[in-house]
Amino acid sequence: MKLKFTKMHGAGNDFIVIDAINQNINFTPTQWKHLADRRFGIGADQILVVEQPVSADVDFRYRIYNADGGEVEQCGNGSRAFVRFVTDKKLTNKNAIRVETMSGIIEPQLQSDGSICVNMGAPILDASKVPFDTFGLNAKTQADDLSWPLSINEKTVFVSAVSMGNPHAVQVVEDSETYPVLLDGPLIEHHPRFPKRVNAGFMQVINPQHIRLRVFERGAGETLACGTGACAAVVTGILRGLLTSPVRVSMHGGELSIDWQGPDHPVFLSGPAVTVFDGEIEI
Known part of the structure; x- marks a missing residue:
């Protein structure tokens, strides 16, 4: 199959971003790792996947895979790339969205100056x-x-x-x-x-x-x-x-x-x- 993707970065933290709403994505950890490989694949620190939400009160589901192929809970720089991607690809017309992650809901917002602010939630100190x-x-x-x-x-x-x-x-x-x-x-x-x-x-x-x-x-x-x-x-x-x-x-x-x-x-x-x-x- 042919996979369409976008290469992005946030302050040099680089990502492969994939629209899994309009493409059928079902990859193994080995395939994610291959995509992230800088010599034999595309190359990235993380792979970000945009999916339809599971919950009714959010706009998207956001999945994250590290360069080693493992799925992880959160990625702050990736969340900014995420909102830029869904806005540029016209998957939403909102400047502020609610996004479901493995670790909970985040709320990234596109600012008037082009920067992106993300409410990352309260830190866990326990x-x-x-x-x-x-x-x-x-x-x-x-x-x-x-x-x-x-x-x-x-x-x-x-x-x-x-x-x-x-x-x-x-x-x-x-x-x-x-x-x-x-x-x-x-x-x-x-x-x-x-x-x-x-x-x-x-x-x-x-x-x-x-x-x-x-x-x-x-x-x-x-x-x-x-x-x-x-x-x-x-x-x-x-x-x-x-x-x-x-x-x-x-x-x-x-x-x-x-x-x-x-x-x-x-x-x-x-x-x-x-x-x-x-x-x-x-x-």
């Missing part, structure tokens, strides 16, 4: 729901944040466990550029205390409203940007008293803006979503 196994660990308290010791690579690092619909382990580092992200990232991702694996975030605080961030993503490796990772990092920084909303997040692929007013409030993620090209591939 470690057991991230999920993260804290049995036998003693947390370090900093203001309203708990950071937990992890033993990796013959050293101990302290991470804050946050879920933005998907699990994140955030640590504050002195210099994100020189930190051994590619060494520590896989060890944190696969650490046995995270039963569903985890996205590892490495945050450098520049000032109370600006951070630099690198994220080693679960199932994708280090990416040029990570929307949910930016949200989790800012939540951690605000809870620790290091940051004040809104916060500019500088990543290798570009910049995002995160606004969070504290516990029980939703996190708002803003940034670009760019179409690179449309294509067709034989499956």
Whole structure:
């Protein structure tokens, strides 16, 4: 079969976006992995699939597959690409839509300046729901944040466990550029205390409203940007008293803006979503 797709990116975090409303899509994990392969397929960090909603009160269903072929719960940068795609392809005439994901409802909105803001919902701070196994660990308290010791690579690092619909382990580092992200990232991702694996975030605080961030993503490796990772990092920084909303997040692929007013409030993620090209591939 021939598959029509669109290649997109959000701050360098790149996606294959597929209309599964007007195409019959039923792929295996191996096929998703092949599509994401940068040498033998199209190439992407994640594959985003647009489907008809299951619930009556939402506009679309949004499914996400990582580069390793596994389906995951959430993708913040992808949600912005999603709303750009359904708007450009005239699948909706709304500027604000409700989208059903594996982890719940999100509400992306196309702004008048062309940027896209997404209500990502409130962060989950209960470690057991991230999920993260804290049995036998003693947390370090900093203001309203708990950071937990992890033993990796013959050293101990302290991470804050946050879920933005998907699990994140955030640590504050002195210099994100020189930190051994590619060494520590896989060890944190696969650490046995995270039963569903985890996205590892490495945050450098520049000032109370600006951070630099690198994220080693679960199932994708280090990416040029990570929307949910930016949200989790800012939540951690605000809870620790290091940051004040809104916060500019500088990543290798570009910049995002995160606004969070504290516990029980939703996190708002803003940034670009760019179409690179449309294509067709034989499956």
